[in-house]
Amino acid sequence: MEIVEDVVIVGAGVAGLTTSLGLHRLGIRSLVLESSDKLRITGFAFTTWSNAWKALDAIGIGESLRCQHHLITRQFNFPQPSLKNLFFFFFELKKVTNKSNFAKKKIKYQNGKMGVLEEPNRNKPFSFCYKLSLVLPESSTCSMVTASTFSDKPPSETPFKGLEVRCLQRRLLLETLAKEVPNGTIRLSSKVVSIDESEGHFKRLHLADGTILKTKVLIGCDGVNSVVAKWLGLQKPAFAGRSDVRGNAHFKSGHGFEPKFKQLVGKVGRLGFLPCDDENVFWFFSWIPATKEEGMEEDPIKLKQFVANELKDASDEMKSIIENTSLECIISSPLRYRKPLELLLWGNISKGNVCVAGDALHPMTPDLGQGACSAMEDGVILARCLGEALLKPGVEDDDEEYKRIEMGLKKYGRERRWRSFDLVTTAFMVGFVLRNDGKMIRYLRDKFLLGFIAGLLLRKAGFDCGKL
Template identity: 45%
Template sequence: MDHTEEIVIVGAGIAGLAVAVGLHRKGLGSVVLESSDKLRAAGFALTVWGNAWRALDALGVGDSLRRNHLRLQTAVVSSASSASLVTKLPAKEHEVRCVRRNLLVEALAGELPHGTIRYSSKVVAMEDSGESKLLHLADGSTLKAKVVIGCDGINSVVSKCLGLKPSTFSGRHAARGFTVLPNGHGMKPEIRHYNGEGFRAGVLPCDEKSLYWFFTWASNEEKERIHDALKLKEFVLGKLKASEIPGQVVEIIEKSELSSVASASLRYRSPLNLLSGNICKGNTCVTGDAFHPMTPDLGQGGCLALEDGVVLARCLGDALCGGGNGEEEHRNRRVEEALKEYEKARKWRAFRLVVGSYAFGFVQESGNWFLRLVRERILAGFMVEWLFIAASFDCGKL
C-alpha cells in the first residue's frame, strides 16, 4: 500500500523551500522531494529586491542573509556602444542586494525540520488516486499526496499535468559567472548595467570580495547556446572587448574560474497561457519557475518565487490550521478554496512581471538604431524606475 503524505512539495529550489518554510512557520508539516542527491546551489547569485526581502523577513531568514551581502546604493546604466552614461538613480529607498544562491537556499533549508527534504526523489509522473495524487518516482517507487505543490522548475512535471503549455524560447541566451578576488574588488556598491547592440551585460558586488556578472545576447536558435565554459567565456570577452565597456568589467570576467561560468537559454511562459491556463486544480498547484518562468531582465524570477512561497503558505495555513482535520470532504474543499485564493492573488502579478521583463529586455538589448535612441534619450530613467516599481510590492506576512 502506498504511503500517504499530507502535503508534498516537488522540488527543493528557492520556491519549494520558501513554501516549506512558510508552512512550517504556520504549523504545517510537508515533505519536499528533490531530484538531486544534495541541495542545489547552481546559479551563483541573484538580485534580491525589496519585495523579496519582505518575503524573506516573513519567512524568518532575512537578517541572516543581510549580514553577508552588501546593500547596493545606486543603479547605473551605460551605453556599451558609446561608453556614455545613460542614467544613474539612487536606490537608497529600496533594499537591493546581490545574494549568493547557495547561501539563500541553505538559509531556507536550515529552517526546516530534519528529514523534510528527501533527496534523489525525482517525480516523473503524477495521476489521480481518489481524492489524492499518486506520484511516480524515477526509482520506481510511488507516493500518495493529499496536496501537491509543484516547484519543479521550467520543465515541471506538475505544470504539465495541470495542462500548462511548455515555456517559450525568448530568442536570447545568457552567460552568468561569479568572480572572487581575495584582496577585494574595490567596486562601489552599485548595480552596473551596460546596453549594447544585441547584448546586455552587468556586474553586481555581493560582498567586498565577490562579484556576480551576466551577459545576455540575441540568438535565432535555441541550439546555439554555448555549453563549453571556456568557449562561453571567450565569446563573452570577445564581445566586451569589441565594445566600449570599461576594462575593469572585462578584467572581472577574465578572472572568473571556469567552474563559475555557465550558460542558459532564456525562456518564458506565454502571457496568454498564464491567464488562460490552470496554475491550480483541485489539490494541486505550481509556484516559482513551474508557474511563471521569465527572462531575467527585471531581476524578479527568484523574488517572485519567494513571494509565492509566503502567499501560498498563508492561504493553506489559514485554511488548514486550527480547525482539525474534520471530515475529509470538508478538508479537501478548504484546500481547493485556499489554492484558488492563491491563484487569484498571484496570477496577475506574475502576468505583469513576465510581460514587463520580456519587454524590458527586448528594448534594452535591441540593436535597432531607433530603439537605441529612444531607450538612451527618452526612456532611460523610466526603465530604471521600472525596476524599482516592480520591487515595491508587498506580499504581506504569514
C-alpha cells in the same frame, strides 16, 4: 508500499524551500522532493529587491542574510554606440568620479545638489554611455533620476521610499532555508516521473527510483520544465530569443569594487556585474545566439572565451572579473518565459489540490530582476493560503478537507495571477524596448519611454506579499 504525506513540494529551489519554511513556521509539515543529489545553486546569485526582503522577513531569515550581503548602489546604463542615447539612473547620488577629458553635463537631483555625467568613449564597442555613482541608503527617501541627451528634456525624479537592493548568493539563501526546515524535510535524488489520481482525493507520485508517494496537497516548484505544470495543462515556456551566461568571480584577497551595479550595452549584447560581498562578484552576459555558437552553452571553456573575446575592448576592471571566474562557476542557458495571455486567461495555476509556484508558474526574462524575488512572494502567499485551509479548527471528513484545500489554492491563484502576468509581460517588454535597434522603437525609447520604464522597475519592487 505507498508513502503517505500531507503536503509534497516538488523542487528544492527558491520557491519550494520558501514555501516549505513558511508552512513550517505555521506548524505544517511538508516533504520537499529534489531530483538532484544536492541543492542546486545554478545561477550563483541574483538581485534581491525590497519585495523579496519583505518575503524573507516574513519567514524569519531576512536579518541573517542581510549581514552577509552588501547593500548595493545601483547604476543603470543603456548605451547604443551609434548615437547619443537615453539612460536612466535611480536612487540618491553619492559621488561622481571625474576622469580624463570627458565632456561633462550637470544635472539637478534630490535636495538641490548637483551631479556630473560623463560622456562615453565612442571608439569602443563596450563603453559607458554615462557614468553616475549612486547609493541606496539603509533608510531614506530614494529617488529615480531620468535624463536624456537625445532630447533636451531636463532630468526628472520620482520619490520612492524604503527600497532595499542587494545581490544575494543563491547558495547562502538555499542553505539558510534548508537549515531552518526540520531534518528529513528535503529528500534528494527524488525525481518525479509521473502523477496520477488516487482514491480519497490523493495525488499519487511515481519517482524514478520506483518509490510511490500519496499526498493531500501537491505543489510544483520544479522550474521551467515542470512535471506538475504539465499535469495542470500549462504549455511549455516559450524561447525569448536570447541566452544568458552567468558567472561568479571569486577574489581571494578581495575585489575592491564599490557596491554598485554596472551594466554595459553594445551591439553584441549586454553585460552587467554587481558585488555580493567583499570577495564575490556576480556577473551576466546576455546575447542573441547565432548558428555558429550552437552547442557552446554546454562548454564552460568556450563560454568563458566567448565572453572574453566580446569584452576585449572593455576596461581592465571588467576583464579581471571574467579572468577570476573559474570554469565551474560559469553557466549558460536560453531565456524562456510563460506566454502572458496563458497566465492571465486560461492557464491553471491550481486545480483541485495541486498548484505551481516559482518558475513552474511564471518563468520570465531577467530584465526586471524579479524572477527569484517573485518566487519568494509565491512561497509566502502560498503558505499563508494553505495554512488558512489546513489549520481551520473542527473535525471534518475527507471531502470537506479537500474542499478547503481546493479553495485555499484557488485563493492563492487569484492573488498571483495578475502579479505573475504583470511581471512576465513587463520584463519581456522592457527587454524588447531596450534591445531593439529599429529606428522607430529607438526614437520612441529615447524620446518618451525610458523614464516610464524606470518607474515600472521601481513600482514592481514595491510589492508587499504580507505576513504569514
